[in-house]
Amino acid sequence: MTETGRSVLDEAWGRIPQSRETQVDQGSFTQTRIERVIHLIAGCGSLVLGAQAFTAALGSSGEAAGWHVPLTAAIFVPLAAMIVACLVGRLTRVFAxxxxxxxxVTLCAWPVATAAGPTPAPTEDPWIFYLVNVATVASIVAFPLVLQIVWTVATPILYGVVRLLQVQADGAFVATIALDVSFALILGSVLLTLGWMYRSIASNVDQARAAAVASYASAAATAATENERVAVAALMHDSVLGALLAAERASTPRERTLAVSMAREALTRLANAEKDPLEGSDEPVPASRLADEIESAADEMGVQVRVSRQLEEGTPRVPGRVARALVLAALQAVANAVQHADAQGLAVQLTGSASPGGVAVRVRDSGAGFDVSAIAPDRLGIRGSIHARLAAVGGHSEIESHSGGTTVTLEWESGDRW
Structure with missing residues (x-):
């Protein structure tokens, strides 16, 4: 994305009220808030059911001697930590x-803990039953969807099994236990479905928002580029007109030198202005990408050319603007070879060195060659599209031509400044 696109994105996010969650992850704006709501609801619901279970546990006499205190401590200490974490919004997944x-684990130990206890009444539920769905909610907060489903289904069934073991499969308890398990399964399924649904909606909203912002940024970048092109066109008109007037009026060596400088500046600005917003950012790219882009662009021109690559280990990455300049200049050299040498012996080579760090692109053909010094001043294919383009990004270009062919060398070193 271009610098203009990034600034537009920053401005768009700046218009959204900022909080700790949005500063941490702007890409999941809605998901973060839905998660916070789920945690708050889980904390409040667990607090209510936990208080109900704790009240029942205080008056419970169903456990054998020595089991009551360890069981209640094992359950209610982590439950209290989970409730606090949900309400505070810190380490929620861990404690849940x-x-x-x-x-x-405590549910698995329940038959052993109640084996020597008094026989419960068929209509009386143990205090641990009130926390079956709290365990389901904890899994929704802490685990991925697959484990949530496992906990939602397995926990009520496990409760039914251990409850039957506690009462030794007494027929008087079967109907009550089946009703409890069914209720826990239905409620847990509803909670699981709601959590999955709201998270999915939040994810879709965030994706739609990201796509909308990216589309807006692209449109804004395109509009800004078009405005810039208009400004550059006006600037080039003034620069070229000024250079022509200076050349026409030049009567001394100093005035001629000034006219040449003005013309060179106009060509440099023209080379810098030739930048498509869809070409990508100016972030450094691997040197091998130059070869890929030359091959791809040449194919689009109808020229089948494969770039030979000789890249040393440690070849530096190439800044985006420099890479584009090298690719465009190489394509101009390929186009010249096709036009003037009928692509005879056309070959492109990419080399890279680690010390001194840099890359070079060489375009060769075996045509009849030409006299480089005899190129007409109004022919900008070489001066503007090759020499000026490379000079504008701190690179170097050289053309060697004789009766055996032409070689265009495009070089850039990492120590250059552009």
């Missing part, structure tokens, strides 16, 4: 996951 696992 701990409670979900501890509850299952």
């Amino acid at each position: 996951g701990i409670f979900a696992v501890v509850f299952v």
Whole structure:
């Protein structure tokens, strides 16, 4: 994305009220808030059910001697930590996951803990039943979707199994236990579905927002580029007109030198202005990408050419603007070879060196050659599209031509400044 696109994105996000969540992850604006809402609801619901279970546990006598205090401590300490984490918004997944696992472990120990206890009444639910769906909620907060489904289904069923083991499969308890398990499964499924639905909606909203912002940024970048092109066109008109007037009126060596400088400046600005917003950013790219882009662009021109690559290990990455200048200049050299040498012996080579760091592109053909010094001043294919373009980004270009062919060398060193 261009610098203009980035500034537009920054401005768009700047118009959204900022908080800790948006500063951490602007790409998941809605998801972050939905997660926070889910955690708050989970904390409040767990607080209510936890208080109900704790009240029932205080008056419980169903456990054997020595089991009551360890069981209640094992359940309610991690439950309290999870509730606090949900309400505060810190380490929520960690403590919710701990409670979900501890509850299952405690549930597995329940038959052993109640084996020597008094026989419960068929209509009386143990205090641990009130926390079955709290464990489901904890899994929704802490685990990925697959484990959420496992916990939602397995926890109520496990409760039914351990409850039957506690009462030794007494037929008087079967109907009550089946009703409890069914209720826990239905409620857990509803909670799981709601959590999945709201998270999916939030994810889709964030994707739509990101796409809209990216589209707006692209449109804004295109508009800015068009405005810039208009400004550059006016600037070039003034620069070229000024250079022509200076050349016409030049009567001394000093005035001729000034006219040449003005013309060179106009060509440099023209080379710098030739930048498509869709070409990408100015971030450095691997040197091998130059070869890929030359091959791709040549194919689009109808020229089948394969670039030979000789890149040393440690070849520096090439700034985006320099890479584009090298590719465009190489394509101009290829076009010249096709036009004037009928692409005889056309070959393109990319070399890269680690010390001194730099890259070079060489375009060769075996045509009849030409006299470089005899090129007419009004022919900008070489002066503007090759020499001026490379000079504008701190590169160097050289053309050697004789009766055996022509070689165009385009070089850039990492120590150059552009």
